[in-house]
Each structure stands twice: as C-alpha cells, then as structure tokens.
Amino acid sequence: MTDACSREETIQSFVEAMGRDFEKESMPRIAGRVFGLLLLETGPHGLQQLAERLRVSRASVSTNTRLLEERGMIERVTLPGDRRDYYRIGEAPGLSMLDKASERIRVTHQLLSSMRYRLADCAPEARSRLRSMERVYEAFLSAIDHAFDELSDTGPA
Amino acid sequence: MTDACSREETIQSFVEAMGRDFEKESMPRIAGRVFGLLLLETGPHGLQQLAERLRVSRASVSTNTRLLEERGMIERVTLPGDRRDYYRIGEAPGLSMLDKASERIRVTHQLLSSMRYRLADCAPEARSRLRSMERVYEAFLSAIDHAFDELSDTGPA
C-alpha cells in the first residue's frame, strides 16, 4: 500500500462515527468527537486546538469537555507556567461508562420495585410481571459488576 | 389504610415515570407510557382504549405500539370476529431489551476494533487505548450473555 498511515482521513471518519455513536446514546455529538479524537491522538490537547481541529466553537468544546470530565471519560491536565487547560483520555473511561450504565439501571429497577410494593396484595399478574422485569435488571446489574471485577483484575481500561 | 388499592393515581404516576425513563433512553415518551400501562393492567388493550386512557392521539399509539412490537416488548393480539388489534406485554420484554443492548454494544465495539486495525502498525498508544476500550465492551457483552443464560434457566422474563 502507498500510505500505511494516512491518518487524517481515517481519523476524521472515526471521529465523526464516534460523534454519531454518542448521539445515539443521547449525548451531544461534539462530546463524541472530542472523545474520539483524544482516543486517537497522542498527548493532551488544548481547548483552542480542539476547537480548530474539529471546526467547532470554543464554547462547545468548553461545555463538552466539562461534560466528559464529569463522567470521568477525559481528564483535565494543567502545566506549570501555562495558563491553558489541556485534555486527555481518562484513566479508565470504559469503567466510567460501565458505572454510568449501572447507575441508570439501578434507577429503573428501583422504579419497578417500588411500584410492585405499592400494589401491595392486589393485581397479582401485574406484580408478577414487574417482578420478572426486576429480575432482568438484577441479572444485568450483577453482570456489570462481574465485568467490572474482570477488568479491574486484568488492569483497568 | 383506607384504600390499599387506589390504583388510578398510583398507576398514572408510574406510567408517567416510565415515559420519562424511556425518554432518557432516547425513545418516545409515549412508548414508555404504553409499555408502563400494559405492564400494570390486566388483559390486552385496544388502540382506541390506549389513546383515551393516555390522552394521546391514535396516531401516536399506532406508531409507538409498532415500535414496541418491533422490539419484542409488546405483542399484537387479534380475536376471531373482531377487526381490532389488541396489545399486551410481550413474552419476555426483558430479554428483548438485553438483546437490544447487546446489539448496540456490538456496533460500537466493531467501530473501535476496525479503527484499531486501520491504524496498522503506527500509533501504538492509540492502538493500546482502543484495545482497552474494546476489552470493556467485550466484558460487557459476555456479561449480558451470562445474564441471558441465567434468566433463560430460571424462566424467561
């Protein structure tokens, strides 16, 4: 092949794909692009740098880096003698995502469970259906926990 | 307590909560309400019936029941000598949801993996980060499979 590492186009298409992927998870497209770019590029990137590279306003980058930071998917890095903030991929973005998923599931499980309790001793069919749904979420939760352990052993990601 | 089974209000608040919950999963709010109602109520419900009960248009119910049906979360029921369609909770809505989740994860995993392949033998750091992310998704996938088995044994839900 003529160019084993023509990164620019490849990277760009990946970054866009990550943007769309994030959108499906009801997260801002730009957050996905930032995350995707930081996954591929070496070393921390500044806000201005990200804005130019992604052709997006600094405001958007500022907002979305903060979002990603809160979720533990990227980290803010500062250097002595440099006023700027830099961003890089977090310590274990994957685990943060599992954690987030776990949280969401717990909420829905709680909703089902409290509803079943409220039905007290009437509507046995409904209670049974609710219980079944709860079991699914419980299995899902314990599955995530299991994955968590498995990954923490091998080394975090 | 005076009324152990004052269902109406309780049901309504649950139905609305399910609507909001579905919205967080980037699904239409009405789909969540339909699913929530069918979880609680006994026996299949007609389209008109659902529309009135939820105070939404028949068009919305039609669209969203089809969506839920495609996902295997509810079932369409027909009766001999009755032109109408009725809907009830699916055989195993929970498993369908796990299946859907599994599908989504596979897509992202594929995205990461193909990108890593494209990077061939350059950008070792990036490749390593991608590989780490892949491992998380793999663990997640196998976790879901595990949950699947566990539930299929006990009896589907």
Added chain:
DNA sequence: ACGAATGTTCAGTCTTGACTGAACGAACCG
C-alpha cells in the same frame, strides 16, 4: 495600564424528532 489570550456563560438560532389532526384505504354492517 493596556492589550492579548484563555475559559466560561448566556441569549439566540437552528436542527431534530415527537406528537397531532386530517386524510386515506380497508373491512365491516345496515
């Protein structure tokens, strides 16, 4: 002190998609 650079915030625009009403086709009833 002044000007430039940096990150954040906020009002405003714009896109996306949920939801509706109305129109439609099909199946039934008299």
Added chain:
DNA sequence: CGGTTCGTTCAGTCAAGACTGAACATTCGT
C-alpha cells in the same frame, strides 16, 4: 351501496436541546 369503525400515513406544528457568537472575568505579558 352509504355509513362506521379500524389502523396507518403524512404534512405540519411544536418543544427540547445542541451549537454558536458575543460578552465577560481572569490572568498574563509588555
């Protein structure tokens, strides 16, 4: 046949929220 009752579809409305540009506060260099 009309007249109903279904379910679906489609154009149009509306709301949510992503994104932007401009204004701002802060910090630095000169």
